[in-house]
Amino acid sequence: MRKILIIGIGAGDPDHMTVQAIDALNRTDVIFIPDKGAEKAGLSRRRLDICARFINGRTPRFVSFNTPAREKDPADYKSTVADWHAAIAAIHERLFAEELSEAQTGAFLVWGDPALYDSTLRIVANIHAKGAVRFDYEIIPGISSVQALAAKHRIALNRIGESVLITTGRKLAEGFPDGADSVVVLLDGEAAFDSIEAGDIEIYWGANIGTPQEALASGHLAEAKAEIKAARERVRREAGFVMDAYLLRRREPPL
Numbered sequence: 429m430r431k432i433l434i435i436g437i438g439a440g441d442p443d444h445m446t447v448q449a450i451d452a453l454n455r456t457d458v459i460f461i462p463d464k465g466a467e468k469a470g471l472s473r474r475r476l477d478i479c480a481r482f483i484n485g486r487t488p489r490f491v492s493f494n495t496p497a498r499e500k501d502p503a504d505y506k507s508t509v510a511d512w513h514a515a516i517a518a519i520h521e522r523l524f525a526e527e528l529s530e531a532q533t534g535a536f537l538v539w540g541d542p543a544l545y546d547s548t549l550r551i552v553a554n555i556h557a558k559g560a561v562r563f564d565y566e567i568i569p570g571i572s573s574v575q576a577l578a579a580k581h582r583i584a585l586n587r588i589g590e591s592v593l594i595t596t597g598r599k600l601a602e603g604f605p606d607g608a609d610s611v612v613v614l615l616d617g618e619a620a621f622d623s624i625e626a627g628d629i630e631i632y633w634g635a636n637i638g639t640p641q642e643a644l645a646s647g648h649l650a651e652a653k654a655e656i657k658a659a660r661e662r663v664r665r666e667a668g669f670v671m672d673a674y675l676l677r678r679r680e681p682p683l
């Protein structure tokens with residue numbers, strides 16, 4: 429039966445590749461590479477660099493495919509994303525049927541960990557449930573940007589006995605979540621940290637972590653945000669794209 433591997437490749441540093449991910453890469457016949465346009469060309473290149481470095485047996489075939497662009501700022505976010513996923517699923521289904529023979533293995537190389545803010549897993553599960561093309565699939569976990577961020581700042585994500593909330597810039601723009609202690613923010617195209625009440629909040633921020641253009645900053649949000657906004661633009665200029673993640677939490681009261 430056809431097999432699809434969804435391989436977490438880490439969040440930017442090729443050394444994030446796990447032994448399991450390298451083994452998976454080396455049992456793949458076809459690697460599907462999304463072409464998401466010029467801004468994301470840097471990400472495609474990183475996927476190809478990982479393949480060049482870690483594939484040591486027979487070379488798989490690379491099949492690149494266009495992904496439809498998602499409407500920006502739609503009125504109904506959830507239904508727009510559902511339609512977008514359906515369009516991508518139709519493309520994936522065709523790739524599985526046309527690019528893989530019955531006995532072959534195809535792979536998607538997913539940035540970070542496939543379980544965190546990535547739609548590949550959900551889309552592949554839906555195609556599998558539909559059953560028009562028969563295949564089995566497997567997930568190989570990867571080091572996420574959240575783990576990389578915590579490691580770079582040498583911090584634990586949670587305070588003792590407390591929770592961690594992982595959310596998006598879009599949600600944070602509505603305000604620091606009620607009752608939350610530590611909040612990790614991904615997918616923030618608009619520097620949402622700048623729009624919330626800084627109060628006594630601290631930030632641990634990183635952009636393009638694990639890449640040559642990595643930038644890190646931390647401190648009291650009110651004082652650090654100007655430096656972070658400038659660093660964000662510098663990374664965008666130097667790398668051609670910027671992906672940032674950060675942890676926010678209220679300063680611990682003195683004992």
Ligand SMILES: C[S@@+](CC[C@H](N)C(=O)[O-])C[C@H]1O[C@@H](n2cnc3c(N)ncnc32)[C@H](O)[C@@H]1O
Nearest residue numbers: 439440540541572573614615636637671672673
């Ligand atoms: C579509 S999500 C994918 C998350 C990914 N699956 C993971 O495990 O990290 C993309 C977001 O992850 C974060 N991100 C990914 N790689 C990053 C990196 N190297 N440095 C900082 N943030 C990163 C950014 O918030 C970016 O907007």
